[in-house]
Amino acid sequence: MDRLIELLPELNLAFVETLVMVGIALSFAFLIGLPLGILLFVTDQGLILENKWVKQAVGIVINLIRSVPFIILLVFLLPLTSFLLGTTIGPLAASVSLSVAAIPFYARIVESSAREINKGVIEAAVATGASPWMIIRHILLPETKPGLITGITITAISLIGYSAMAGTIGGGGIGDLAIRYGYYRYDDTVMFTTVILLVVLVQFVQYMGDFVSKAVDKK
Structure with missing residues (x-):
């Protein structure tokens, strides 16, 4: 107990750093991953903005990023992180790699959620003269809302795990604390x-995500 009290300031700082990393990456995942996921869906064959070249180009880039294990991506992006922030250490630096990993991850979830919409609804909207933007705004986004929230929840939980990995190269957060004190000092x-x-944080995120998803699901 005395040891825990002694480390309480470090634990509090590590917890806040983890929240900062996950929060930044999750924000970029939503702001960039959501449009990318919608783009992947609407440019598919037979849909409102069908374009196989755009579909393939975006899909290839997303698959390339997703195919790289996060720990390798973390090291690979160190030069970019240094260029953008002037440092490769700390939660803000780790947020760069976390964001790059989260964006394609969430984009695929968005695309998958959109595929669950009945295409008859989209076809009916097209028949009435609705523009692609109107269909996206008034049909795709409202219909996929529960799936989007579930996707954010899944992405957040994955990012918590990734943030712990970022601690291996001085990214800060709970993972860094575990490495410095738990591993190196036994x-x-x-x-x-x-x-x-980490377990409590993941359980809380999962509970809140499920709660909000059910609350917005009108089906």
């Missing part, structure tokens, strides 16, 4: 505490 108390913190 401090089991810190290791168990960080694991419990």
Whole structure:
């Protein structure tokens, strides 16, 4: 217990750093991944903005990023991180790699959610003269809302795990604390505490995501 009290300031800082990393990456995932996911869907064959070249180009880029394990992506993007922020250490630096990993991940979830919409609804909207933007705004986004929230939840949980990996190269957060104290110093108390913190955080995110998703689901 005394050891935990002694490390409480470090634990609090690590927890806040993890929230900052996940929050930044999740924001970029939503702001960029959502439009990309919609673009992947509407440019598919037989849909309102059919364009196989755009579909293939965006799909290839997304698949390339997703095929790289995060720990390798983290190291690969260090030069870009240094160029953008002037440093490769700390939660803001780790947020660059986390964002790059989260954007294609969420884009695919958005595309998958959009595919669950009955195409007859879209065809009926096209028959009435609705523009592509109107269909996206008034049909695609409202109909996929529960799936989008579930996708954000899944992405957030994945990012929590990724943020722990970022601690291996000085990214800060709970993972960094676990590495510095729990692993290098063989401090089991810190290791168990960080694991419990991560489990509690994931459970909270999952609960809130499920709650909001059910609340907005009008089906």
